[in-house]
Amino acid sequence: MPSLKEYRNRIASVKSTRKITSAMKMVAASKLKKAQGAAEAAQPYARGMAEMMARVAAGVTLGPSSPRLLIGTGSEQRHLLVVMTADRGLCGGFNGNVVRLARQTVRSLQAQGREVKIICAGRKARDLLRRDFGSLIVRSFTDLSGKDGVGFTQAAQISDEVLTRFEDGEFDVCTLVSNRFYGVLKQVPEAARLIPFSLPAANDPASGKDSAGIPVVYDFEPDRETILAALLPRNISTQIYRALLDSAAGEQAARMTAMDNATRNAGDMINRLSIQYNRARQAFITRELIEIISGAEAV
Amino acid sequence: MAANETTHKTFSFDLISPERRVMSTPARAVTVPGEAGEFGVLSGHMALLSDLRPGVVFVEVEGESAPRRIFITGGFADVTPDHCAILAEEAIPVEMLDGAAIDAALNDLAEDLTLARDDASRARIVARIEIERARLNAVQA
Numbered sequence: 134m135p136s137l138k139e140y141r142n143r144i145a146s147v148k149s150t151r152k153i154t155s156a157m158k159m160v161a162a163s164k165l166k167k168a169q170g171a172a173e174a175a176q177p178y179a180r181g182m183a184e185m186m187a188r189v190a191a192g193v194t195l196g197p198s199s200p201r202l203l204i205g206t207g208s209e210q211r212h213l214l215v216v217m218t219a220d221r222g223l224c225g226g227f228n229g230n231v232v233r234l235a236r237q238t239v240r241s242l243q244a245q246g247r248e249v250k251i252i253c254a255g256r257k258a259r260d261l262l263r264r265d266f267g268s269l270i271v272r273s274f275t276d277l278s279g280k281d282g283v284g285f286t287q288a289a290q291i292s293d294e295v296l297t298r299f300e301d302g303e304f305d306v307c308t309l310v311s312n313r314f315y316g317v318l319k320q321v322p323e324a325a326r327l328i329p330f331s332l333p334a335a336n337d338p339a340s341g342k343d344s345a346g347i348p349v350v351y352d353f354e355p356d357r358e359t360i361l362a363a364l365l366p367r368n369i370s371t372q373i374y375r376a377l378l379d380s381a382a383g384e385q386a387a388r389m390t391a392m393d394n395a396t397r398n399a400g401d402m403i404n405r406l407s408i409q410y411n412r413a414r415q416a417f418i419t420r421e422l423i424e425i426i427s428g429a430e431a432v
Numbered sequence: 433m434a435a436n437e438t439t440h441k442t443f444s445f446d447l448i449s450p451e452r453r454v455m456s457t458p459a460r461a462v463t464v465p466g467e468a469g470e471f472g473v474l475s476g477h478m479a480l481l482s483d484l485r486p487g488v489v490f491v492e493v494e495g496e497s498a499p500r501r502i503f504i505t506g507g508f509a510d511v512t513p514d515h516c517a518i519l520a521e522e523a524i525p526v527e528m529l530d531g532a533a534i535d536a537a538l539n540d541l542a543e544d545l546t547l548a549r550d551d552a553s554r555a556r557i558v559a560r561i562e563i564e565r566a567r568l569n570a571v572q573a
Contacts, residue, residue, distance in 0.1 A: 171451070174452040174453070175450060177446070177453050178450045178519060181448055181510065181517055181519045182519060185481065185519070188481060188510075285449070285450040285521065297552070301552070350479060351479045351480065352479060352481070353480070353481050354466055354480055354481065354482035354483065355467055355468050355482075359483060360482075360483050363508075364508065371450060374450055
């Protein structure tokens with residue numbers, strides 16, 4: 134049985150752990166708020182981009198001369214995976230879930246005889262995938278969320294890398310594996326295909342209505358195909374930016390939940406240890422009393 | 433619709449960057465740097481989707497004498513008769529551009545250009561130089 138002093142030390146150490154986890158939870162909560170704000174502020178652009186894509190796509194007929202970002206290279210042999218995680222740990226299964234999905238994806242692609250390359254966005258992706266797939270990782274981005282959170286510059290960096298490699302003919306299909314943020318308690322790892330990009334279903338050929346609900350027929354300057362070709366790469370950076378924001382918000386939410394659990398567990402542990410400590414102390418007192426009494430009787 | 437009927441009407445104007453809505457206001461007139469040349473947008477403009485090159489957007493806001501000038505690094509304009517939205521990857525008010533910083537960036541890029549090996553990277557650097565030049569023009573204008 135541990136001595137009283139050992140119990141006291143244990144309790145003190147768990148208490149300081151609890152202080153740290155509860156502080157981390159508070160920090161995560163405030164960062165989550167900020168990240169959610171940033172995600173919300175990015176909504177109008179993403180929506181505008183999607184609307185524009187739908188309008189342009191409505192009248193485009195795909196042919197061999199269509200942009201390759203849209204129709205692909207005609208092969209599905211070489212895959213590029215962009216795996217997006219957080220830079221830091223201590224956020225529950227947040228990073229592990231993405232990496233697990235990435236691993237499964239890589240394995241199943243390899244089982245089909247496909248060639249796979251990986252771009253890591255986030256330090257944890259690199260650290261966790263390096264051991265199994267070190268030779269497949271072609272580029273790693275870390276420190277994506279600086280002091281002011283994620284910026285579009287970071288997204289542009291990643292999409293530039295992807296697009297450059299695509300232009301150089303390094304891969305046929307690009308998939309983004311990242312956490313989708315569905316709420317504070319729900320982040321789901323998902324794989325989304327970036328290249329070739331599937332156009333949103335153009336169910337409204339008139340594409341767009343004015344405020345009175347009258348369909349508007351658009352004119353294109355310089356022309357539909359040129360705009361489409363210019364839109365596609367920007368759409369990819371927009372997708373990546375949205376994923377980065379989602380991932381940033383998800384990370385903080387996951388950390389908040391994890392730290393909340395840790396704080397609660399630490400509290401339980403302190404209670405348990407306190408009971409054990411009190412019992413031990415009482416046993417010690419009783420034993421001393423018995424010794425004194427039996428000593429007195431012996432005299 | 434006669435031109436003089438529409439000139440004084442306002443329409444809603446939005447300037448949106450990936451990070452936030454930079455501007456959202458009723459406007460009397462907007463001048464946009466289209467890929468094929470600058471064009472003006474007034475209320476009642478025909479529906480148009482245009483590619484934009486780096487340049488300055490002039491926004492005439494109701495009740496303000498001087499137009500607001502905002503530099504964009506290119507993007508897209510979505511115009512309907514009663515609305516105009518610009519999606520730009522970067523949008524900065526011209527007053528906030530820093531001439532010295534642009535000069536420095538241009539020098540760096542010129543150096544990069546001499547070091548560039550293949551045509552693809554050269555083309556990328558040239559595109560960035562064009563953006564910086566447009567930025568410089570915006571400051572000096």
